Amino acid sequence: MHSTITNHADAAIDFNLDEPRVDWHDKTLWFIREKRDMASHNIPEWEELREYASQIKNNVLSNLSQYLQEFEEKAKANGIIVHWAADAEEHNKIVHSILQKHNIDRMVKSKSMLTEECGLNEYLEANGVEVIDTDLGERIVQLAKEPPSHIVLPCIHKKKEEIGELFHQYLGTEKGASDPKYLTAAAREHLRETFLTRRAALTGVNFAIAETGEFVVSTNEGNADMGAHLADVHIACMGIEKVLPKQHHLGVFLRLLARSATGQPITTYSSHFKVPQPHQEMHIVFVDNGRSVHLGKDDFRNSLKCIRCAACMNTCPVYRRSGGHSYHNAVAGPIGSILTPNFDMRANKDLPFASTLCGSCSNVCPVKIDIHDQLYKWRQVLMKEGLGPTTKNASMKMMGWVLSKPALYDISGKAARLVLKYTPFVVSNKLNPWYKQREMPAPPKESFKEWYKKNRS
Amino acid sequence: MSSRENILKEVLKNQPPDRALPVIDVAVTTTHAEWIEALKVRLDILHVTVHEVADYSAIKTILQQEAIPQERTVTTIEALSDVSTYIDSVKEDAHSLEDVDLAIIPAHFGVAENGAMWVTDSLIQYRVLPFITQQLAVVVSKNNIVYNMHQAYEKIAGTNYDFGVFIAGPSKTADIEQSLVLGAHGPKGMTLFLLG
Numbered sequence: 001m002h003s004t005i006t007n008h009a010d011a012a013i014d015f016n017l018d019e020p021r022v023d024w025h026d027k028t029l030w031f032i033r034e035k036r037d038m039a040s041h042n043i044p045e046w047e048e049l050r051e052y053a054s055q056i057k058n059n060v061l062s063n064l065s066q067y068l069q070e071f072e073e074k075a076k077a078n079g080i081i082v083h084w085a086a087d088a089e090e091h092n093k094i095v096h097s098i099l100q101k102h103n104i105d106r107m108v109k110s111k112s113m114l115t116e117e118c119g120l121n122e123y124l125e126a127n128g129v130e131v132i133d134t135d136l137g138e139r140i141v142q143l144a145k146e147p148p149s150h151i152v153l154p155c156i157h158k159k160k161e162e163i164g165e166l167f168h169q170y171l172g173t174e175k176g177a178s179d180p181k182y183l184t185a186a187a188r189e190h191l192r193e194t195f196l197t198r199r200a201a202l203t204g205v206n207f208a209i210a211e212t213g214e215f216v217v218s219t220n221e222g223n224a225d226m227g228a229h230l231a232d233v234h235i236a237c238m239g240i241e242k243v244l245p246k247q248h249h250l251g252v253f254l255r256l257l258a259r260s261a262t263g264q265p266i267t268t269y270s271s272h273f274k275v276p277q278p279h280q281e282m283h284i285v286f287v288d289n290g291r292s293v294h295l296g297k298d299d300f301r302n303s304l305k306c307i308r309c310a311a312c313m314n315t316c317p318v319y320r321r322s323g324g325h326s327y328h329n330a331v332a333g334p335i336g337s338i339l340t341p342n343f344d345m346r347a348n349k350d351l352p353f354a355s356t357l358c359g360s361c362s363n364v365c366p367v368k369i370d371i372h373d374q375l376y377k378w379r380q381v382l383m384k385e386g387l388g389p390t391t392k393n394a395s396m397k398m399m400g401w402v403l404s405k406p407a408l409y410d411i412s413g414k415a416a417r418l419v420l421k422y423t424p425f426v427v428s429n430k431l432n433p434w435y436k437q438r439e440m441p442a443p444p445k446e447s448f449k450e451w452y453k454k455n456r457s
Numbered sequence: 458m459s460s461r462e463n464i465l466k467e468v469l470k471n472q473p474p475d476r477a478l479p480v481i482d483v484a485v486t487t488t489h490a491e492w493i494e495a496l497k498v499r500l501d502i503l504h505v506t507v508h509e510v511a512d513y514s515a516i517k518t519i520l521q522q523e524a525i526p527q528e529r530t531v532t533t534i535e536a537l538s539d540v541s542t543y544i545d546s547v548k549e550d551a552h553s554l555e556d557v558d559l560a561i562i563p564a565h566f567g568v569a570e571n572g573a574m575w576v577t578d579s580l581i582q583y584r585v586l587p588f589i590t591q592q593l594a595v596v597v598s599k600n601n602i603v604y605n606m607h608q609a610y611e612k613i614a615g616t617n618y619d620f621g622v623f624i625a626g627p628s629k630t631a632d633i634e635q636s637l638v639l640g641a642h643g644p645k646g647m648t649l650f651l652l653g
Contacts, residue, residue, distance in 0.1 A: 028635055045483050058476040065469040084461035136641060137632035153632065160634045180636035191642060196552055222588045222628040222643030229585035230551060240464065245478060248614060251606040252481060254623075255570075265499070265571035266606075266625050269588075269643075275619035277584060278547075288464045296471030 006347065008354040011326035013436070025157060026320040032153075033314040035263025036364065042265075043255070052252045054368035057305035060243060061295060067210040067243045068286065074213025075284060078275045083285045088118035091287045095120060095202065095235055096127055098283055102233055104129075104200045110217070110224035111135040112204030113151050113308060114237050114287055116330035120202075131202075132194050134223040136187055143170050149324030151331055152261050152310040157323050191223070201227030205238035205284075206307070207253060211246045214274035215284065218257060218267040225271055235283045236273070240291050241304040253307060256366040260309040294342040299377045303338045305367040310335075312361035312371055318354055327351060334361035338374040341382075349387040352378035410449065417443040485604050492569040492604045493651070499572040503626035504639060506648045509599075513537065516596065516650050520561070527558035527592065533581055534563055534596060544582050551585045560590035564624075565616075566601035567649075568609050573625040574649070575609065577618035584620050588628070593644040595624070599653040 016022055040046045060067060072082045085091035091114075099107060107124070109115065109131055121131045121142075133142045137154035141147065143166045148154030155163070164178035173186045203224045208215040215236055217224045228234040244253070258264040276282035295301050313319045313333030324332035329340045329348065337351035352375045361371040382388050402412055419426050420443035427440055434440070446454075458466075487495075500507050510516050513536040520530075520540055531554070532541040541561055562581050564574035574595050578584055587593055603609055613621070628643030639645055 031635070048483065052479050052481055055476070055479040059478045062473050062476045064472050065465050068465065068468065084459070084464055086460040086463060090460060134642070135632070136630045140632065153635075155632055156635075160636075163633055180633035181638050183633055184630060184638040184641060188640060188642060192555075195642070196555055220628070221630050221641035223641070225585065225588045225622070226642050229583075229588065240468065248481065248607070248610040251610040255606050262631075266568075266573050266623065268625050268627070268629060270573070270623040272618070272621040274621070277619075286464070288460075288467075292464055292467035292471055295468060295473075298473070301473065 006328050006350070008322065008326050008328075008350045011328065012322035012354075015323040015326055016321070016436075021159075022321055025323060028156060029314045029320045032262060033311070033364070036260055036311055036314065037263075039259035039263040039265060043259070049252055049256055050366055050368055053256055053307075053366055054305065056244065056249050056252065057367050059245065060241070061301060061304055063245075064240065064243070064295065067245055068240060070210040071208055071213060071243050072286075074210065075208075075215075076213075078213045079282070080213065080276065081281065081283045083283060085285055085287045085289070087289050088287075091118045091237065091285055091289070092120050092123040094285050095237070096124060096129065098233060098235055099124075099129055099200055102199065102281075104233065106130045106132075106198055107200040107202060108132050108134050108194055108198045108227040108231070109202040110204065110219060110227055111138055111154070112202065112237055113330050114204060114239055115202065116147065117289065118237075118287065120237075132191075132198075134191055134194070134227055135219070135221060136184065136223075139187060139191065140166065143167075147325070147330065149332065150310060150313060151308050157325070192226075195226045195230055198227070199231055200233040200235065201231035202235045202237065203228055205236050205242050206257070207250060208238055208243045208284075209245075209247050209250070210243055212274065214247075214272050216250060216254075217271050217273065218254075218269065219271075220264075220268045222269055225269060228271075228273070229277070232279065233281045233283070234273070234276070235285065237285045237287060240286050240288055241295075241306075257307055257309055260311040260364065260366040290343040297342070300338065300342060300374055302369050303335065303342070303371075303374060305369055306335050306339070307367060309366055311364040311366065315360045315364050316355070317358065317360075318356060322354065327354070334371045334375065335369070338369075338371060338378060341378050345382070345385070346387065349382050350389070352376075352382060353389060353392075410447070413447045417445075417447075481607060483605065483607050485608065487604060489602070492602050493599060495604070496567060496569040496572060496602055496651075499569065500626070500649060503572045504646070505572065505626050506646070507651060508648065509651045511653070513652075516652075519650075520594070529557050530559040530561065531557055531586070531590075532561040533586070534561060537561055544586075547582050551583045551589075554583060554586060554589050557586070557590045559592045559594060560586050561594040561596065562587060564595050564597040564601075566603060566609070566612055567597045568604070568606060568623070569602055570605045571625055573609075573623035575613065575621065575623055577616075577621040579618065587622070587624060588643040590644055591640075592646050592648070593624070593627070594648040594650065596650040596652055599651050 083094045133139050140155040149157040160178040167173040168175050205215045206218045258267045319333040327336050340348040355375045359372040517540050530541040564576050567574045627639045627647045628641045630641035631637045
């Protein structure tokens with residue numbers, strides 16, 4: 001939606017031009033994966049918690065219409081105004097109409113991947129409403145006029161020197177200054193002034209509880225609370241899959257979420273919004289945007305269990321070495337690659353192929369989504385629809401033909417070994433995608449078949 | 458048909474057959490004394506200063522020595538009203554709290570495994586108070602420490618609040634190259650008084 005390059009492999013080539021930077025990106029994310037491991041290993045019942053979370057989410061998906069109605073009823077009784085949006089456009093119009101009703105043309109927003117998915121900022125700006133993102137990472141990418149590259153760490157792709165330059169340009173910090181403490185302090189001053197002067201705040205929703213009609217928002221910075229409590233109007237936007245049946249289920253999910261995301265045992269703030277303040281209006285916007293159709297797909301509905309922790313992104317060897325922007329969607333990485341084809345199979349046909357199918361994503365997922373199986377299943381669907389990569393089509397056909405003829409297979413193998421030995425430049429060139437970023441291996445002296453004949457007879 | 462009816466109809470049509478909810482049963486084998494120790498270790502990691510105190514007069518002594526020189530301090534604890542400005546109800550616009558240097562508030566209980574303190578609106582009067590203040594001090598009774606989040610929600614079940622929040626340390630961010638910085642938007646530091 002944001003990027004002009006809509007093919008993962010092409011975008012990854014750009015990302016890989018600066019090798020030391022790719023190594024840095026890779027290591028930074030792996031460090032977070034290691035923190036996640038330490039935090040999860042501290043809890044003896046970690047695997048039980050994953051199983052509970054998975055079962056609760058399965059129950060949610062199988063009773064979603066009832067839970068949505070139960071939540072709506074309780075939230076209304078608590079004094080919250082509830083809206084329903086069929087798609088991104090209706091969501092954006094609802095938010096705009098609430099602001100118009102209150103004559104508000106400036107709003108603060110805390111992190112919400114849903115509003116990224118809906119393109120809310122662009123819509124509001126086109127309608128004369130200024131939106132300021134208040135999560136530090138999101139503010140940085142907003143100033144850089146880029147989308148977030150990671151759902152938990154929006155500016156993980158940016159170096160502190162680049163952030164220093166942006167802040168010098170927009171917030172008047174000293175030229176060349178790049179100390180994270182100094183830059184964070186500058187953002188704090190700039191955003192405190194913003195919080196104090198805005199009458200509307202928009203937040204995302206991590207969990208909504210059908211039993212009580214309350215919703216929970218998790219942040220480390222406190223930006224959701226600074227915005228929401230100081231504003232006359234609080235708008236919370238959520239995908240319909242975010243509802244949980246019971247309040248005590250939060251015990252399971254709040255233990256899993258931050259440990260999976262950053263290795264913290266919990267985020268600094270887990271705020272439970274239930275009843276608006278006396279002077280305040282509180283709105284919830286339920287957004288479908290393809291989710292109800294997605295729910296009907298047996299092979300793929302599981303991905304709706306996602307709690308947006310990004311553990312699958314941090315662990316993914318492809319994500320770490322291609323960067324979030326190469327997935328050209330608000331939600332990148334393995335989970336993005338199985339969510340986005342549900343919304344638009346053609347636009348996201350490249351993403352299920354942006355994986356080695358190593359399965360690490362499924363192993364770290366706190367709600368046990370079968371991510372790598374779904375990547376594989378999407379490939380089947382895409383090939384059947386004729387949307388697979390064209391080079392893959394041709395090479396698969398060629399391979400099928402060779403494999404069906406044993407004599408030809410032997411000759412091809414021998415030829416390939418000779419080529420690798422005497423004329424390596426034939427494969428070690430830019431036309432061979434396997435040569436990019438790596439050396440070709442030394443060819444074996446003989447085929448397995450030849451070795452077997454010699455050694456077993 | 459409205460979007461609401463359309464969405465609910467489509468969801469009902471596509472939702473799979475019922476899958477049962479699990480019964481959550483996580484055993485806690487450690488003792489209360491061990492939870493207190495675990496809490497202190499966790500708070501240290503979270504950069505929270507901990508004072509174990511016998512009573513409110515001990516809290517006052519520490520506040521006067523270390524914190525009260527701050528220009529504007531407020532508290533929602535009546536027992537501390539002689540050392541800090543006592544707030545017992547919402548009287549003015551919450552924006553007037555923008556220059557609070559230190560807020561001293563009580564918590565219902567704390568959670569040892571993650572250092573989180575459960576606070577609801579009736580304990581703080583102004584919802585924005587624990588966020589807008591430059592420094593935060595929280596008072597919690599040692600008897601009110603649980604080990605994990607399952608026990609926490611057992612305590613919360615059936616209680617009344619309009620807004621509630623778990624607070625685990627000062628506001629922070631690591632958005633710039635993963636460098637931890639305290640004081641992103643909310644408090645730059647936090648002190649916990651463990652009472653009793």
